[in-house]
């Protein structure tokens with residue numbers, strides 16, 4: 001409980017915090033909802049208003065709020081040992097246990113080693129650095145380039161940002177890193193090629209191949225992509241695309257990095273997004289759901305092929321010169337162990353699959369009623385409702401249009417927390433969501449579209 005009252009918090013919120021990804025003026029005009037507590041799939045703000053959290057925090061609170069198991073694991077660990085590092089000469093038990101657990105649950109993918117960080121951007125940065133060092137250790141240091149997809153989001157550190165496939169994330173910080181190239185990925189609702197999913201997957205796979213050939217495969221370190229693009233607008237590739245990426249990576253001897261920051265730990269309806277596509281990546285980036293958002297934690301996993309390169313005892317060149325003060329933080333790792341345990345024990349991936357399918361079906365019913373809904377798409381409990389001015393032309397609402405925010409505000413006023421990314425309503429609730437919660441949310445959305453006619 002904050003010692004400050006609601007008015008004080010609201011007045012001071014914008015005074016000292018640089019809020020991420022927000023126009024400061026818009027933020028001054030529209031105060032954010034200040035959340036004070038959470039239980040299950042609900043959150044409560046400083047004014048005592050209760051909401052269903054359709055965002056799952058920020059795609060991360062997979063096990064729901066107030067889980068005693070995680071709170072107790074964190075408390076016990078803090079009491080026992082608040083901190084010790086993985087830097088030369090020391091280690092700590094929770095990080096060792098968590099690394100073992102992660103390797104166990106990714107046995108199907110053949111993962112072998114883990115590098116810890118504190119968030120998705122760290123996980124991606126680690127993956128990029130591992131890929132570059134891997135090729136140096138293999139005697140092919142000229143393989144340094146990364147190919148990613150339009151609309152891809154890989155966090156906002158310089159490496160990850162350089163892989164991002166959207167100008168909005170990049171432009172204020174250019175020039176970015178050299179050696180990062182983006183190509184068209186399969187976006188079924190918005191692409192210049194075809195409405196046929198499998199044909200689209202093949203066209204985009206061929207674009208990827210051509211780009212590798214144009215760059216020269218001997219210069220390409222890795223392909224990096226999200227199994228389902230999240231921040232780009234929940235773009236679900238056709239089923240054949242990821243298997244094609246795996247084939248292409250093998251054909252041209254480049255690594256395949258799955259950025260599973262959102263899709264990992266159940267959100268997409270399988271334990272990992274790449275597993276949902278039947279694909280084994282070489283490197284996997286995990287964050288968010290790994291600790292259900294309770295404390296900062298991320299992990300970058302590498303398979304045996306990649307891990308082996310560090311076993312050659314090549315002296316200084318095989319030093320893994322990467323890590324943070326808080327890599328393998330014992331408290332974060334204790335939270336991770338407890339959170340993963342809940343995801344597995346409660347079979348939250350399967351629940352995300354079943355409830356996610358029901359959610360999409362209910363949202364498609366809304367699409368039949370409200371013409372501003374151009375598309376409903378998603379997999380598991382990551383879903384987007386895309387809003388358009390005209391269904392035939394698919395003209396999207398832009399940042400200057402008030403309509404999308406009017407819809408989300410109406411939802412918030414009626415007890416449902418949803419987020420808009422420009423013209424997309426993003427739905428990513430805790431994976432403990434039930435069909436009753438879905439019905440409640442859909443009825444509030446229906447009301448929002450009815451009140452704000454387009």
Ligand SMILES: Cc1ncc(COP(=O)(O)O)c(C=O)c1O
Nearest residue numbers: 119120121153154155230259261
């Ligand atoms: C796919 C993906 N990668 C990386 C990140 C960056 O994670 P973080 O914000 O924890 O640094 C995100 C964040 O949403 C993400 O969705």
